[in-house]
Amino acid sequence: xxxxxxxxxxxxxxxxxxxxxxxxxxxxxxxxxxxxxxxxxxxxxxxxxxxxxxxxxxxxxxxxxxxxxxxxxxxxxxxxxxxxxxxxxxxxxxxxxxxxxxxxxxxxxxxx
Numbered sequence: 001x002x003x004x005x006x007x008x009x010x011x012x013x014x015x016x017x018x019x020x021x022x023x024x025x026x027x028x029x030x031x032x033x034x035x036x037x038x039x040x041x042x043x044x045x046x047x048x049x050x051x052x053x054x055x056x057x058x059x060x061x062x063x064x065x066x067x068x069x070x071x072x073x074x075x076x077x078x079x080x081x082x083x084x085x086x087x088x089x090x091x092x093x094x095x096x097x098x099x100x101x102x103x104x105x106x107x108x109x110x111x112x
Contacts, residue, residue: 015039016101030097031109037062038104043097045112050091053112057084062104070095 016039024031030043047053057064057080068076068088075095076088083106090112099108 016041029109029111031107031111033058033107035105036103037101040098040100042099043110045095045097045110047090047092047095047112050089051112053088053090053110055084055086055088056107056109058106058108059083060105062106063102064104064106064108065100066108067098067100068095069098 016037018032018034018037018039020035021037022033025043027046030045032041045053053068055066057066059080059082063079063081065079066076067074068090070093075090097110
């Protein structure tokens with residue numbers, strides 16, 4: 001029997017394509033660093049008490065937009081075309097984070 005080796009250089013999942021990606025996610029953060037990302041990724045986060053979310057974006061090429069919202073309100077929405085660090089103040093609750101890219105190279109990190 002011959003061993004099988006599978007090397008995955010890129011993958012298409014749901015509605016995005018990403019290449020050479022390293023992801024990390026915990027109960028208080030999520031991040032991704034990649035060579036190429038096109039499409040939309042969605043995250044759900046739970047904020048246990050009112051606090052600030054630190055957002056760090058590195059943008060080498062392409063475009064990236066972010067929307068942070070709950071069931072009633074869009075708390076942040078913006079397009080980012082270069083490196084950018086900022087803070088979003090959120091109340092206790094459940095939020096969705098939508099990251100939309102077009103031929104983007106770089107990284108993002110959200111921590112709270």
